[in-house]
Amino acid sequence: MLLANQMEITVGSTPLMLQDVVLVARYKHKVSLAESSKEKVIRSRQYVERLLEEKRVVYGLTTGFGKFSDTYIPGEEAKELQVNLIRSHACGIGQPLSEEVTRAIILLRVNALCFGHSGIRLEVIERMVEMLNKGVTPVIPEQGSLGASGDLAPLSHLALVLLGEGEAYFEGEKMEGGKALCKAGMAPVSLQAKEGLALINGTQVMTAIGALACWDAISLSKWADCSAALTTEVLRGVRQAFEPLTHVIRPHAGQQLVAQNILKLTDGSKLMTNQGELRVQDAYSLRCVPQVHGASRDAIQYIHDRLIVEINSVTDNPLIFAEEDKVISGGNFHGQPIALVMDFLSVATAELANISERRIERMINPQLNDDLPAFLTKNGGTHSGLMIAQYAAASLVSENKSLAHPASVDSIPSSGNQEDHVSMGTIAARKAAKIIENAHHVVAIELLCGGRAADYRGPEQLGAGTKWVYSQLRKHIPFVEEDHVMYPYFSQISGLMKNIDTIVEMDQRLGM
Incomplete structure (x- = not known):
């Protein structure tokens, strides 16, 4: 039978299919990253860091968001901008999405980031994979997304846990995000320029559901x-x-x-x-x-x-x-x-x-x-x-x-x-x-x-x-x-x- 073979799902080498999503989301199959996708991610991040050194004006990198897209953000405030983005956008409401939906969301976000067009560091993606493999599941309220710019509010609740904030499920218990990471032997990440936006600007919540x-x-x-x-x-x-x-x-x-x-x-x-x-x-x-x-x-x-x-x-x-x-x-x-x-x-x-x-x-x-x-x-x-x-x-x-x-x-x-x-x-x-x-x-x-x-x-x-x-x-x-x-x-x-x-x-x- 299909579940007897607990194969690992590799992200970034071939297209993900519905069966892959189901196996990871419902049946908790392990996930790994393809080496070719790691190289794409690294090259993309190196380019972002060059843009920062050159102090180019780039939306979401050295500017604010939405209506604030014309507001320049100096380099020393870029990291603060990313954390503020996550905290301010975590405006979800209502009952939490099921754990299987949330696991699907993480998988799909990892897959999108592995194309190497997001400018995020590899270690942040690897931390998301680690969350899947160790069973740390963010608590994401089901309401609050307009579906453009992507699923901003719900994806922000996912990102909060990466920061050691918000709430998560671990081993059947709901707890603070930082505590869940600690119990799983994981450390929170410190976001750098562009990374907050890379985590939340996408359609992965609606697509996972x-x-x-x-x-x-x-x-x-x-x-x-x-x-x-x-x-x-x-x-x-x-x-x-x-x-x-x-x-x-x-x-x-x-x-x-x-x-x-x-x-x-x-x-x-x-x-x-x-x-x-x-x-x-x-x-x-x-x-x-x-x-x-x-x-x-x-x-x-x-x-x-x-x-x-x-x-x-x-x-x-x-x-x-x-x-x-x-x-x-x-x-x-x-x-x-x-x-x-x-x-x-x-x-x-x-x-x-x-x-x-x-x-x-x-x-x-x-x-x-x-x-x-x-x-x-x-x-x-x-x-x-x-x-x-x-x-x-x-x-x-x-x-x-x-x-x-x-x-x-x-x-x-x-x-x-x-x-x-x-x-x-x-x-x-x-x-x-x-x-x-x-x-x-x-x-x-x-x-x-x-x-x-x-x-x-x-x-x-x-x-x-x-x-x-x-x-x-x-x-x-x-x-x-x-x-x-x-x-x-x-x-x-x-x-x-x-x-x-x-x-x-x-x-x-x-x-x-």
Whole structure:
């Protein structure tokens, strides 16, 4: 299995992929720096030091920030400027980001700095790697970023811990940042010119949240196909809707893939029916699974590709080009590319939950479920069965509709109107992550209902793939016909859906 091989993730030699981010963030794989990236960082810093010696006027190096970009800062105040920048910008609000998101943020910031266009000293980057490897995780409040100039406020909370300030988690305990460093055998850093700005001017918070969310959305889309296949079977669905003839003449890649998945999952099923056997056609929530799930899959693939570009980009300002003898103030910190795709991710995954909830309703509704017991209990009246499980799914779907309103269409001027258009990309990413969490629970409820319905139909009649799905459910969730407390099952199934080893096994067994 994937986790059995605790490989080290090397930063700076090849592009980081989503799997790399997940392994470091969630599974705490170790990190190292490529030698080639170290050389780039050293050359860039040497160029910065030459600029300082020549007393050139360079934004963020010998000037203030934002509206103060025209204010010259003499050399002796440059170090103080960097520390003041971190302290003044650490204005985060709200609950802390999860430790896995914060670890992803550190990894992505290290990766961006390793391109050698930031002018930061190698030892500062190495200290960030050491934080990852020793488990020092800064406490970063989730609110306070406009998404341009990058994620200034949250990244400042990361930088505070490097200075021995702020707060951090270490060995499961929240403590002062300096204490966490000391317990881990680390010393704080003393920032030099340009380094404060290099640490906080970038899109790594929104991108880290987005990367983990996108990874979860990819696995969600696979499980949504599984749950849809199981539901279609227990409702005696018409198999012809998934035949290739229909999908090859509307050749969206996602649509064709989902149709193939449903056919593979239900291969050998004794429950699926032929057109006209019980009915000519099914309701849209069954018949249109390839079209709906497929559109979401295509969207998620596009989002994935944009995230890979952003993860492996330099988003500082100013940018150092040592070989060209140039320092350029530009706008790579602007989060619009991520803001837009995070809003897209919200819509794409909300739709997976929407159609899943409609399938749940069909399974429990005695007017729609092809003679299954009402609310999937044989003792209706005395027992409520899965009636309120559908309520819970409907509640999450409704909440997702509110959360799916785009954040990227908003902008509020800041910094004395110098920064007069911002992305709200971090808000978009946080909303997308919440929608995906909700969607996992909706699909989990569908799987719970599908498993219960399969017990009534006879699990031995399931297709080859859905038998595997059913077996995974029954490893963790027993069949209990009487009313019982179900909410722990929702979280258990959701956790199963996110488990990386289970995802690998699914891919190997089912080719998902």
